Amino acid sequence: ASYNLFLLPGDGIGPEVMKEVEAIIAWFNAEGIARFEVDRGLVGGSAYDAHGQAISEADMAKAMASDAVLFGAVGGPKWDKVPYDVRPEAGLLRLRKDLGLFANLRPAICYPALADASSLKREVVEGLDILIVRELTGGVYFGEPKTITDLGNGQKRGIDTQVYETYEIERIARVAFDLAKTRRNKVSSAEKRNVMKTGVLWNEIVTRIHAAEYPGVQLEHVLADNCAMQLVRWPKQYDVIVTDNLFGDVLSDVAAMLTGSLGMLPSASLGAPDAKTGRRKSLYEPVHGSAPDIAGTGAANPIAMIASFGMALRYSLGLGDWADKLDQAIAAVLAQGIRTKDIAGSQPANATTTQMGAAILGELKKL
Numbered sequence: 001a002s003y004n005l006f007l008l009p010g011d012g013i014g015p016e017v018m019k020e021v022e023a024i025i026a027w028f029n030a031e032g033i034a035r036f037e038v039d040r041g042l043v044g045g046s047a048y049d050a051h052g053q054a055i056s057e058a059d060m061a062k063a064m065a066s067d068a069v070l071f072g073a074v075g076g077p078k079w080d081k082v083p084y085d086v087r088p089e090a091g092l093l094r095l096r097k098d099l100g101l102f103a104n105l106r107p108a109i110c111y112p113a114l115a116d117a118s119s120l121k122r123e124v125v126e127g128l129d130i131l132i133v134r135e136l137t138g139g140v141y142f143g144e145p146k147t148i149t150d151l152g153n154g155q156k157r158g159i160d161t162q163v164y165e166t167y168e169i170e171r172i173a174r175v176a177f178d179l180a181k182t183r184r185n186k187v188s189s190a191e192k193r194n195v196m197k198t199g200v201l202w203n204e205i206v207t208r209i210h211a212a213e214y215p216g217v218q219l220e221h222v223l224a225d226n227c228a229m230q231l232v233r234w235p236k237q238y239d240v241i242v243t244d245n246l247f248g249d250v251l252s253d254v255a256a257m258l259t260g261s262l263g264m265l266p267s268a269s270l271g272a273p274d275a276k277t278g279r280r281k282s283l284y285e286p287v288h289g290s291a292p293d294i295a296g297t298g299a300a301n302p303i304a305m306i307a308s309f310g311m312a313l314r315y316s317l318g319l320g321d322w323a324d325k326l327d328q329a330i331a332a333v334l335a336q337g338i339r340t341k342d343i344a345g346s347q348p349a350n351a352t353t354t355q356m357g358a359a360i361l362g363e364l365k366k367l
């Protein structure tokens with residue numbers, strides 16, 4: 001099958017790490033493993049410089065028509081003072097909104113070669129492979145009313161509103177159960193039903209979807225605060241964790257730090273399946289930002305971006321076996337002691353962005 005990939009490298013180290021993914025894509029095409037049609041666009045500060053918007057309508061249309069968007073990173077001091085609605089992040093927010101990306105997938109994988117870099121003990125993190133599924137378009141970040149009111153007596157009142165509707169919980173639950181079936185078949189649903197009505201509803205709907213559609217998957221309910229504790233105590237008890245926007249934001253950052261550097265962490269965001277083709281709109285991006293402090297120095301670790309492409313292979317491009325191989329190639333390179341600065345610990349770095357990318361592609365070619 002042929003797939004359209006739309007690349008939005010963005011700003012700072014975004015284009016530097018994207019270049020390493022482009023080399024891998026070119027190899028897939030050259031070997032005839034896949035037929036990827038690649039197009040490129042501008043997002044963030046680079047788009048603002050070119051046409052005064054964080055993403056152009058033409059590039060939005062290409063993103064909408066693609067099978068997967070690969071996104072680098074946006075932002076940097078150069079654009080700190082641009083008008084709010086065309087600031088670099090507005091490009092990413094527009095993409096998330098228009099593509100309807102309601103499911104954010106954040107894996108936390110601990111490569112054995114980096115287990116000692118974790119702030120936790122080796123036995124707690126070695127072999128860790130969990131996936132946090134965060135609801136991304138609802139909840140307290142978007143619910144109305146959302147206001148600060150002046151009460152007139154020197155006091156103000158801030159209000160955020162947590163809102164979830166049945167369909168929003170149903171669809172994120174289905175994503176989590178479907179993913180669990182391809183993994184270790186377990187879903188842990190995190191909410192706070194003890195103090196929140198949305199938690200009661202979340203629990204009720206996840207339970208119903210499970211009983212009706214996924215009785216073969218193991219389901220447990222966990223209070224979100226306890227989940228945070230358990231992630232630090234014994235994270236390997238989890239397989240897939242499904243949770244709302246706010247808890248997911250926090251829990252995924254906790255899980256991320258179990259495994260080491262920001263330069264290692266990929267993510268995927270998925271929309272609803274297309275009625276005709278069944279393909280989901282999707283965007284793949286590293287968790288890190290544009291890292292202006294190291295941009296242009298060759299110090300950026302491309303693994304987060306490469307692993308994000310690996311998630312695209314798995315979830316959008318029908319090449320799950322190649323996603324596994326890409327993970328193996330990354331593990332092999334790390335086992336050989338090849339390190340960019342962010343994962344070198346007390347040792348000096350022995351690889352630039354390009355050298356790390358080339359080493360991973362070199363290992364992939366052997367598999």
Ligand code: NAI
Pocket residue numbers: 013017072073074075076077092262263264285287288289290291292293294299300301302304342
């Ligand atoms: P950041 O993630 O860009 O950098 C944080 C620290 O981690 C820096 O010291 C950086 O050098 C390091 N780092 C990040 N990625 C790395 C990699 N691949 N390899 C090696 N080291 C890496 O976050 P920061 O500094 O808070 O923000 C910088 C800019 O990026 C800001 O303009 C911010 O708004 C933007 N940003 C964009 C995001 C996105 O595009 N999704 C996400 C987060 C921040």
Ligand code: MG
Pocket residue numbers: 249250253
């Ligand atoms: Mg966060």
